[in-house]
Amino acid sequence: MDIQLWQILVLAAYAALAQYDGLHFLVGLPKPAIAGLFAGLVMGDVTTGLLVGGTIQLMNLGVSNYGGASIPDYMSATLISTALTISTGQGVEFAVGIGVPAALLLVQLDILARMANTFFQHKAENYADKRDYKKVKLMNILGVIPWSLSRFVPVFVVLFFGADVVNKILAASPQWFLTGLQVAGGLLPAIGIAILLKYLPLKTYAPYLVIGFAFAAFLNLPVMGVALIGGAIAFIKFKEREEQASKELSSTQVSGGGFDEDE
Structure with a gap:
């Protein structure tokens, strides 16, 4: 299945808009x-789009551009890998194998976008010193352009030339290389979860982690089912602590009242 030009343009436009959203509106x-x-809707295969997006989302857990640091562009990588996966008929492992190198490569474009953006911001500062606030607004608007282009251009270029190129690469690639991509695709989401677990209070809540793992690994319970059970347990614990805090408060009030009477 070939990717149509309109699909490439829509996905590239989404990448540009998503970058702007990440800096301003924060819709998600x-x-x-x-x-x-979104890529699954555009390409006509929502199931694959959700599988690819959800898998790459797991790799992105706990990763953020704290302090303005450049991080792998998993959003653009998701658009690229979803479109190529659907167009070539490959599996999710293939998508992750394509998406990770793309995300790492796009870090360099993010850096270039930041460097270009500083030009407009310095111009805005100069206009602010002159109290020319209309041009200050204009510079801030123009500063969006390099940010958006840093996502629009690579997504468009890769998808425009990518499907045939990817098929040729697959045909020429040895089996050990493709197997390596599949193994990496299976490991990377687990690494993302491991990074997230590192920041959670596992020593206190380790039994619940074991329970969730047992449900998923040995009883083949879907993730949604495990999440619902976890939510129910969390609600029960919350109510128990709420009742305990209420009893302690009542006990303190009674104790305090008795003390006043003795005095």
Whole structure:
């Protein structure tokens, strides 16, 4: 299945808009899961879009551009890998194998976009010193252009030339290389979860982690089912602590009242 030009343009436009959203509105368009859903809708295969987006989302857990640092562009990688996966008929492992190198490569474009953006910001500062506030607004608007182009251009270029190129690469690639991509595609989401678990209080809540793992690994319970059970347990614990805090407060009030009477 070939990718149509209109699909390439729509996906590239989404990448540009998502970058702007990540800097301003914060609706959630840069999230890989949302990008995968959108790409699946555009390509006519929502299931694959959700699988690819959800898988790459797991790799993105706990990763953020703290302090303005450049991080892998998993949003654009999701758009690219979803479209190529659907067009070539490959599996999710192939998508992750394509998406990870793309995300890492796009870090360099993010850096270039930041460097270009500083030009407009310095101009805005100069106009602010002159109290020319209309041009200050204009510079801030123009500063969006390099940010958006840093996502629009690579997505458009890769998808425009990518399907045939990817098929040729697959045909020429040895089996050990393709197997390596599949193994990496299976490991990377687990690494993302491991990074997230590192920041959670596992020593206190380790039994619940074991329970969730047992449900998923040995009882083949879907993730949604495990999440619902976890939510129910969390609600029960919340109510128990709430009742305990209420009893302690009542006990303190009674104790305090008795003390006043003795005095």
